[in-house]
Amino acid sequence: MNDYQPTSNLRIIRAAATRIGCGAEEYRDRRAAGEKWCGGCRAWHPRADFAANRSSSDGLATICRVSKSAYDADYYRDRRKLRQPYPGNAARWRTTAARHERRGSGG
Numbered sequence: 509m510n511d512y513q514p515t516s517n518l519r520i521i522r523a524a525a526t527r528i529g530c531g532a533e534e535y536r537d538r539r540a541a542g543e544k545w546c547g548g549c550r551a552w553h554p555r556a557d558f559a560a561n562r563s564s565s566d567g568l569a570t571i572c573r574v575s576k577s578a579y580d581a582d583y584y585r586d587r588r589k590l591r592q593p594y595p596g597n598a599a600r601w602r603t604t605a606a607r608h609e610r611r612g613s614g615g
C-alpha cells in the first residue's frame with residue numbers, strides 16, 4: 509500500500525472524473541501529482557491530508573482529516589439531538605418548555 513500507483517485505466521479515470529465533475533485529463537494529472545479528491549470538501553488535497561483506510565481501494569479514506577472530524581462532530585451532535593425530549597434544537601426546546609411552564613403555573 510505504500511507505493512500506491514494511480515490507475516492508468518482510462519475507463520476508471522473517466523468514470524471517477526465524471527463523478528466529481530472534472531475532466532479525465534485533469535483527474536489523471538492530479539492523481540499522478542499525488543493529489544486525491546476529497547468527497548467532503550469537494551476539492552483536491554495532497555494525499556497526506558487523508559487518513560489511512562485499509563478497506564478502500566487506494567488505502568486512504570475518501571474524505572480528508574478535516575472533513576472527517578467535521579463529519580464526526582456532526583454525527584455526535586445528531587446523536588445528542590436524538591436524546592433530547594423534543595425534536596429540534598436546544599433553543600426551541602427551551603422555548604417550548606418555558607411556554608408549558610407559564611401555562612402550568614396558572615399565571
Ligand SMILES: [Zn+2]
Binds near residue numbers: 547575
Ligand atoms: Zn477535504
